[in-house]
Amino acid sequence: MTDDNQRPSWVVLKFGGSSVSSREDWDNIVQIVQDNLQQGVKVAIVHSAFKNVTNQLERLAQLAVDNSSKELLNEITDYHQKMASQLKLDASLLTPWLDSLEASVSRISDHGTLTSKLRAAVVAHGELLSSTLGAEFLAQQLGDDRQTQWLDARELFVSEAEANNNVNDQYLNAVCHPRPNHQLAKNWSESFDVVLTQGFIASNDDGETVLLGREGSDTSASYVAALLEAKKLEIWTDVAGMFTTDPNKLNEAKKLEQISYAQAFEMAEAGAKVLHPRCLSTVMPYRIPIEIKNTHQPLESGTVINGEGSDSRWVKAIAIKQKVPVMTLLLGRRGQQPETLQKVFTVFNQLELGCELLASTKESLVMAVETSNSVHGEEILNDLSVKLAEMCRSVLLSHSAIITLVGCQSSQALWHLLQIDAELPEQWLLLGHTSSDQHLSFLVSDDEALDILKLLHKHLIH
Template sequence: MTQDNQRPSWVVLKFGGSSVSSLDDWNNIVQIVSDNLQQGFRVAVVHSAFKNVTNRLEQLAQLAAKSEHQELLAELKDYHQTMASQLQLESSLLTPWLDSLETSAKKVAEHGVLTSKLRAELVAYGELLSSTLGAAFLEQQLSSDKKTQWLDARKLFVSEVEVNSNVNDQYLNAVCHPRPDHELSQQWADSYDVVLTQGFIASNEAGETVLLGREGSDTSASYVAALLEAKKLEIWTDVAGMFTTDPNKLSEAKKLEQISYAQAFEMAEAGAKVLHPRCLSTVMPYHIPVEIKNTHQPLEAGTLINGDEKDSRWVKSIAVKQKIPVMTLLLGRRGQQPETLQKVFTVFNELELGCELLASTKESLVMAVETSNSIHGEDILNELSVKLAEMCRSVLLSHSAIITLVGCQSSQALWHLLQIDAELPDQWLLLSHTSSDQHLSFLVSDDDALDILKLLHGHLIQ
């Protein structure tokens, strides 16, 4: 094995959909890549689908199951060909992928039912199309002595079946476990200056396309960083870092200059959409720092995430997840008997839905339902309620919000809450904290969530 100082120095740059969807974006990307090359790095670029394309492909998949997809398919083809024209690239570069996309849509139409496998295959074309243009543009714009190589992420990362995972998760929320490959890192460095691959997609052991879950491009970037044992991972997006809360929901939000892996993980788990939690759990063992920056303002300082963690007595950030389907199961006198719990979780598994146990008593369970990676529509919640009612005395469905305080011990956060000299909502539906004691969460009415967020941010963030 080569020594650390003899290994090639890689930086991994992930660009989200809002960062790759115009000529101006790509001129910024060329400059960012060039700056890193000038600093002596080899550069690995992880590329998302163009903005909103993944959502449109999800819609295409649903329409194809009803053989009503032709109009949207034509729009998607036209959109990508227009992007090629904006980047002054030959649209023929896209022809193989567009033909294959049409074949996949036809396959869904012939099948008549949208399965997890077919959905993954079809939705993956967003990244394959955009990254093909991205690699060609970099090759065209970088100096002639710099070699750019497009790589298929499905050849790089093979998913592993998690214990008790359902078919839906295996195709739409897949998990890989990459390890540093110093031989591959050296091989690439000897042949290329820049490699470009896709976010969000991988393959399974059968060679079928799988997806890494919504917002999975962050996860892909961390996989590449781990594979290359990169010097740093930069997440380029449309905001310059992580904030004390979502700046789109509260204008008073303040940017965080530095946070620890653990704090960033808690924020991501609690709903901070800038970063996917799996991204951090992958790079943390290899001490790879992560920086979040704004593609549209590349000179602005971002947020650095690393292993530096300082004890704090104050709340550092407040995250909010809204419109969460929450099931309250009243189990009756038999309560949480093993056979009852087994039946409950079997129902979730049969419907290919995820769930998170938020709270429990002797005779009740409060569970959040995860539908973002499901192939089903909202009507699946009604079916879930009906099936659960067969084994429970009562099932109550509501749409709630979870507000999470991150940055200090939960007991300290609770003390700060008690000092607030203002009228808080009468009904806090849930109070919980994790074993790490690094966050405190409340389940509240979705209608009250933003008012509570503003109140707490004003009193708790220093």
């Protein structure tokens, strides 16, 4: 790492969709930026699409297949024009991106099929539209004394072709591997006080637009932090940190003041939605601390994530994923033969679906299906079942929940679990633990999941 005294000092601020969708939000953002500038650091902002716009664009791309997208396209256009008006900006700033969006929608209609490449081109417009307004508003509020620059993230980050990725992943769940660029950080520091770019989007070697997976703005922020070898990465969202469990599902959830990279990574991997796990793996090598804060209450302390942490004897947090499609495959005696497993994973790859092997015996596999980055809807699960049935004795599809205990060794977590003097579910499946041994997961009925979460939180969190 370069000597701090020899390189410019940058702070990276990521603002999610719930943090950029009103004039009040932007007044808060201006104050946050000014506070950082007054401390003598340069500011890099990673900007998400406005709240719910990404979902609307996903729907727009689907409707475009049969040329029924006009009404929704008009709604999206009107919404952004109203946002421009709310920020007292000239709506003509949006014209190039609105024209580009309309052209992308037309390409889907002409093609008659929604591919991952066409989907990425449409969905990326959420960040391009919002960040254009955000950069202009910020420039006007900061005035001529501060130089603000809008940058296209697709020119900053190029995805790396992964040999094992299917086409769907290459366009919708792309991966970049940025490295510190001290000359770039120096050049930006000499020319700009604030740079603003988009989250969620990048390009590939052919110059095509790719996406970094859902919630990918966190990942983008970590890429910028790594590129600049930033002093700090701040994730501004609608909650003031990470909690012992999802506060939207359990009122008793407690805020964590500080956790280690490893613990935060385990929580993110297990389904905690505040951070994307790829965000953590990018900044960890450079020891860049992360702080999660609430844009709507900027003075409230958040959660600091850094390298400081020690082994604990107690569970620190409980993560939950609900409505997880789970396939149980009964394969017969040849279930664990390499050729059988290869056929199973080939089917997933052909349908452009991700999967996680959760548990196995000599004759069965239990697999969670990842559909969030698929170009298909839930109906693809039926197609998956039909194809797998060709090589299995039977295929069972259910929607379950995964509950994960994070913070201490899996054997210690299991010991605490066995001490609970309360009625636990009659059946649950031990899924396993990671190589770090700080993670113990169970598959439970989705209907019982919240009751189980409440019981475990009461007995295991101190």
